[in-house]
Amino acid sequence: MAGRERLLVIGGDAAGMSAASQARRRRGPDDLDVTVLERGHFASYSACGIPYYVGGMIDDADDLIARTPQEFRERGIDLRLCTEATEIDLDGARVRVREVDGGGETWEPYDQLMIATGAVPARPDLPGADAEGVHGVQVLDDGIAIRRVLDREKPRRVVVVGGGYIGLEMAEAMVTRGLDVTLVDAAEQPMSTLDPDMGALVADAIRDIGVDLRLGAGVEGFDTGSDGRVTAVRAGGRTIPADLVVLGLGVRPGTDLARAAGIETGPTGGIVTDRRMRTRTERVWAAGDCVENRHLVSGLPVAIALGTHANKQGRVAGVNIGGGYATFPGVAGTAVSKICHAEVARTGLNEREAAAAGFDTLGVVVESTTRAGYLPDTTAMKTKLVVERRSGRLLGAQIVGEANAAKRIDGLAIALWNRMTVEEMTGLDLGYAPPFSPVWDPVLIAARKAAELVEEDMRRSP
């Protein structure tokens, strides 16, 4: 070895800190210096926990922080908060760094560079979008700001913009706090990662908890008062009064820094890496929301911002930087969400995604229960399978139900990960006892119906 190396990590959240920790674990301080640059006030926190902090299920924002900067320092990781990387100089193998709170600029050299710059929230380029009272939900600072507004200013009417996971979870948080909540979305259904028939069930569930859901209502602008604060959201031709606006419009990979340096990005906008999380540039690694992933069912590149991927990819990068061998095989598009009593899950491809990938599909929706029907507290759940014609290969699944419904998606995710056909799945040995499942588990019922459909389809159009 040519003496001590330096790993410089840009971004101190899930991917960055996982990589730093793994590399440190495998290579001692005499062999590797590990420095992490994080522009925010916090590192290593659960961004997915923000809605629960805002909703008041968690009292203290510190509870979302997995490890403090001090803990990282004790492990030999030099974590620098409020420190922003502003430029990557590949030829000089160095990164320009600025103290966010007004310090000077310096150049930090690296031997290995890890880019974990996360995602950038979409913000509508509309009048009033930056007004006071309009909040994004991206970093913990955003969550703290929203909660401060809720606690101090006691807003009554909240408009949430965007019906994806984050928008729905924020709507739940606001309902939990007893506020009047309107949710607007330009699409005709919430959760566009579901097929329309399953999305309609989610819409029903959201309305059931008291949210005024307005679909097909794209945001046109934000009205402000004489004090510059937001007073209303204009969407779908109407004006909706608002004391507080929460933007949950989705995110894109945060790659400005990488692109400016010439690091390759793919068609989704994410940084291109190989299975070991190496970029196309020597000595530069990337992981988390800023990278592009391979979808294991479609084979196509996708950008999916999710903490679980960020953690895994960061760990894989760290193992490899640390001299080990690990790979990230790709994603299956699995996601779960809970909105009050409603549970929603999906994995693989929906019908639209499958068609875009060139698959000809059959879809089946079955209604079943989470427990034996004769037990009290049994709840209904709907399971949809998206299946390839002819082969019967499982391509995707969606679940909408209540308690004990959504996590069943894991079995379906593992089934499609292993390229199972629905016919094979009818024989699966799943856990059965009355408190957990009817004697035919919903997954088995769905597989059976889908297998029958594949057979019928084959007979009808040989």
Place this chain on the structure above:
Amino acid sequence: MAGRERLLVIGGDAAGMSAASQARRRRGPDDLDVTVLERGHFASYSACGIPYYVGGMIDDADDLIARTPQEFRERGIDLRLCTEATEIDLDGARVRVREVDGGGETWEPYDQLMIATGAVPARPDLPGADAEGVHGVQVLDDGIAIRRVLDREKPRRVVVVGGGYIGLEMAEAMVTRGLDVTLVDAAEQPMSTLDPDMGALVADAIRDIGVDLRLGAGVEGFDTGSDGRVTAVRAGGRTIPADLVVLGLGVRPGTDLARAAGIETGPTGGIVTDRRMRTRTERVWAAGDCVENRHLVSGLPVAIALGTHANKQGRVAGVNIGGGYATFPGVAGTAVSKICHAEVARTGLNEREAAAAGFDTLGVVVESTTRAGYLPDTTAMKTKLVVERRSGRLLGAQIVGEANAAKRIDGLAIALWNRMTVEEMTGLDLGYAPPFSPVWDPVLIAARKAAELVEEDMRRSP
């Protein structure tokens, strides 16, 4: 076709009625006559639901009955209750039938014979085992009898004999009803399908709900009073007073009828069938608790009495009898159980079973939580993986925890069904959101630890 055929089914529970229904669905009454002989008072009920009826979670025994005899008759299935098959005459292709309530005997001819005679409960061959107040839990009549005793005689002290699933579920039922419950088992742990370390966790959970658990306490006899009623159970050298005794000592395949006719049974005592549920005898089929299964991990024959297998096998037999094609691939040994707040699950092979099949294994136990640790109502769960040395193939898994723990076994069952290695499993895309899982799902944490263990083992003993 040579005119109308007759399918005769012996046994009207899960396997028998599934077969009858499937065959009927595929072949009309002009083509196939379907007659089912059931010696009990009920058919097509959930035997697994009996503990919940005894415990009072279900008011009416009728709620456990999926379909009434009348409903079957309307579908063209001649279901005869209280009608016992007493002999199979293979050469004559006929079955001797006796009316249980005192009618005469007749011979019923068949073209296809379906044997679905279920399981026979183990009863200790000990003095007093047949005394009044000592009850088995096998058929719905048993459950009704126990509930009648509970309602009318108000027993106070109950002794449950046997710490398997049924014994534990009956103990829960008795605790739910506020009785003093002692559970005795000859083994040193409850649930012998778990490894001792996981079984110890179940023992703790059972004691936590107030059951007086006595392990290593084999039953030696039953004391009776002058009225012939049971007064105590003698076990492990002690005398335990009892107003009511429930036997949950496991079952064996109910094959007396088949054996007497010369139909082949295997080393487990169950009837041998092929994947289509055909016995080795022409025109004779079998399904459910009376058959022997192939274990998909060990490759060895096993007898596992479980409603979910009975339903699947019955359906497979019915499809084939009906002229279609379906197969039952084997079992993975998956089981789940709930005892008050405790949840228990297992799949594949435990360490003992794996060793018996010739596997050299590594075991890993991880403690994790069912939800993100910062959320309220998060509960701890322990996950054990049994893994083959060198290959890292997942051979088995066990879970002990509380709410939302046990059904995670399904993902592990599907992983070992597909012969995944723990290294492959570390990349699995499982559903993540704080109400459903920590950012590293317990399954992923366990897979990661196991993969590390496999690697270490390989380095230590190359």
